[in-house]
Amino acid sequence: IKADLALYEAKSGGKGRVVQFHERMDTEYKMRQQLKLDLKTAIDEGRLKLAYQPIINPRTNRIAGCEALARWTHPLYGPISPTTFIPIAEETGMITDLTAFVLSAATRDCRAWPGDISVAVNISARDFRACDVEELVTGVLENTGLPAVRLEIEVTETALIEEQEAAGAALQSLHRLGVGIALDDFGTGYSSLSYLRSMPFTKLKIDRSFVADIETDPEALRLLTNVAQLGKDLSLQITVEGVETDGQLAIITGKTGVDFVQGFLYGPPLSFDAMTRLLASHYPSGAVPELRLVASR
Ligand code: C2E
Numbered sequence: 001i002k003a004d005l006a007l008y009e010a011k012s013g014g015k016g017r018v019v020q021f022h023e024r025m026d027t028e029y030k031m032r033q034q035l036k037l038d039l040k041t042a043i044d045e046g047r048l049k050l051a052y053q054p055i056i057n058p059r060t061n062r063i064a065g066c067e068a069l070a071r072w073t074h075p076l077y078g079p080i081s082p083t084t085f086i087p088i089a090e091e092t093g094m095i096t097d098l099t100a101f102v103l104s105a106a107t108r109d110c111r112a113w114p115g116d117i118s119v120a121v122n123i124s125a126r127d128f129r130a131c132d133v134e135e136l137v138t139g140v141l142e143n144t145g146l147p148a149v150r151l152e153i154e155v156t157e158t159a160l161i162e163e164q165e166a167a168g169a170a171l172q173s174l175h176r177l178g179v180g181i182a183l184d185d186f187g188t189g190y191s192s193l194s195y196l197r198s199m200p201f202t203k204l205k206i207d208r209s210f211v212a213d214i215e216t217d218p219e220a221l222r223l224l225t226n227v228a229q230l231g232k233d234l235s236l237q238i239t240v241e242g243v244e245t246d247g248q249l250a251i252i253t254g255k256t257g258v259d260f261v262q263g264f265l266y267g268p269p270l271s272f273d274a275m276t277r278l279l280a281s282h283y284p285s286g287a288v289p290e291l292r293l294v295a296s297r
Pocket residue numbers: 053068069070081082083086099102122123124154184185208241242243244262263264265269
């Protein structure tokens with residue numbers, strides 16, 4: 001046993017390791033608790049920011065709109081990914097305030113842009129349980145005066161499964177007002193295909209995992225093509241997410257009928273100012289603009 005222990009300690013870097021592990025667990029737990037408190041403060045004090053990622057029609061090379069993505073820079077820890085803080089907001093019930101903030105800021109910002117530019121906002125499954133999403137969205141649209149057709153709501157399959165009734169009713173009402181309804185990260189969830197017909201979607205956003213290998217793997221390309229066709233057969237618009245290379249773009253425009261692309265190739269999520277400048281340079285000339293952006297914010 002002593003020999004085993006010595007071997008174990010040698011492998012794992014010494015006696016102190018077990019203790020360190022517990023300390024680390026403790027630290028992680030404390031950090032998460034701290035993040036919860038700080039996120040609440042950040043939301044209450046309006047310190048979250050939005051980044052806007054352009055969504056492009058690859059045939060005309062023109063910007064159709066953008067997706068609003070929440071950004072949080074922690075005073076001590078620096079930028080925290082939304083994949084970390086959105087789940088915290090969901091668990092703690094802060095998500096509704098966060099969603100309300102994002103909706104207000106995004107619709108207000110969109111009003112500063114040309115009239116054919118739309119903005120997409122992510123709505124969490126929790127929102128459908130925690131608040132009246134229809135009321136929230138219509139209230140925000142009234143306040144900011146953005147036409148409903150310039151707003152798109154993105155929901156994931158999880159939202160629909162967890163909150164089928166509430167989500168269905170809210171989405172129907174918003175759809176009647178002219179708000180676009182996009183199914184986000186399509187292909188990564190568990191929704192049955194029947195949802196695609198029973199919910200009032202206007203658009204499918206095909207998850208970036210379907211794009212990653214299309215340059216090298218014919219099977220991956222067939223899968224993407226067929227998923228896009230499925231959406232077309234249901235009369236939905238299609239956005240492909242996560243387009244990173246020229247090769248991917250060429251294949252997507254050549255071999256699939258997708259309507260829009262979004263990804264680092266055309267541009268990362270941008271600050272409001274950078275998005276505004278991009279749109280300004282994009283519009284007056286009428287010429288096909290240079291859309292490729294350096295990753296500057
Ligand atoms: P999402 O809604 O699918 O947003 C797209 C994510 O993919 C963004 O990450 C974006 O930066 C990233 N992305 C865009 N183009 C590329 C690309 O070419 N390659 C790669 N690898 N990634 C790309 P981000 O901003 O970190 O957001 C992650 C997720 O966090 C979002 O996924 C969304 O589910 C959630 N999220 C962000 N903001 C909000 C929000 O305001 N409310 C809610 N409920 N969720 C949000």
